[in-house]
Amino acid sequence: MWRHVTFGATLLLVACQSSQESQSKVPVPDSSAYPTRASYLEEWRQIADSLTVERQRVILQNLLSAAEREGWAGAVRYCHAAAETLTFYKGEKIYFQRVALRNRNPKNALADSLDEAAYKRFAETKSKESFIVEVGNGTLRYYRPIYIPMVQCLKCHGKPQDLDGPALAEIRKRYPKDKAVDFAQGDLRGMWKAEIRP
Numbered sequence: 001m002w003r004h005v006t007f008g009a010t011l012l013l014v015a016c017q018s019s020q021e022s023q024s025k026v027p028v029p030d031s032s033a034y035p036t037r038a039s040y041l042e043e044w045r046q047i048a049d050s051l052t053v054e055r056q057r058v059i060l061q062n063l064l065s066a067a068e069r070e071g072w073a074g075a076v077r078y079c080h081a082a083a084e085t086l087t088f089y090k091g092e093k094i095y096f097q098r099v100a101l102r103n104r105n106p107k108n109a110l111a112d113s114l115d116e117a118a119y120k121r122f123a124e125t126k127s128k129e130s131f132i133v134e135v136g137n138g139t140l141r142y143y144r145p146i147y148i149p150m151v152q153c154l155k156c157h158g159k160p161q162d163l164d165g166p167a168l169a170e171i172r173k174r175y176p177k178d179k180a181v182d183f184a185q186g187d188l189r190g191m192w193k194a195e196i197r198p
């Protein structure tokens, strides 16, 4: 119930606040309150869905308004500056970030075999559903795929004919090892990944 009542409002603020303030707002379900382990995991999956969907919405909104104000190269500068504050989240119980096989920022690389298996699963099944697994010691791992939803993404992630020239120049300057181009609409671009330590 909390999700519907308070979560939306809380997360709108998260984008502009220090992570310290927002951390305490992430709800932590009590495992003993759930009839089965599966229902407890499902609750965590839904919490991570809410967090990452909202975060993605804020990033997209800011990105598009930066592009409107300053053009696509300006939006690259925005993404670069906002990457660390908006795409990473480190709370007491949950940590999340975006990862990708063909990444722009090397910090967003797939980090282990679980990441690789999750990426392969989405690439093969094209599933839009997130999933959560237990990885030992009570730790959970969550993944949600990011497919390219709209043509605007291709200004910075598309094929040569789709890329915006000034944006590409800005990308090359800031990300000399960029691998995140040549995508088409609908392609798997990356994943939201969360590690949960209840």
Ligand code: HEC
Pocket (backbone or CB within 6 Å): 060, 063, 072, 073, 075, 076, 079, 080, 083, 084, 087, 098, 099, 100, 102, 103, 104, 105, 106, 108, 146, 147, 148, 149, 150, 152, 153, 154, 155, 156, 157, 167, 180, 189, 190, 191
């Ligand atoms: C204005 C250029 C621009 C547009 C438009 C854009 N991106 Fe990006 N994208 C970037 C930059 C710059 C980064 C690297 C951010 C960082 O430093 O972590 C990035 C990183 C990412 C990442 C993280 C993985 C990686 O490659 O490092 C994902 C996932 C992603 N973008 C998805 C999208 C999607 C989906 C869209 C469309 C909704 C989109 N992007 C539109 C510039 C853009």
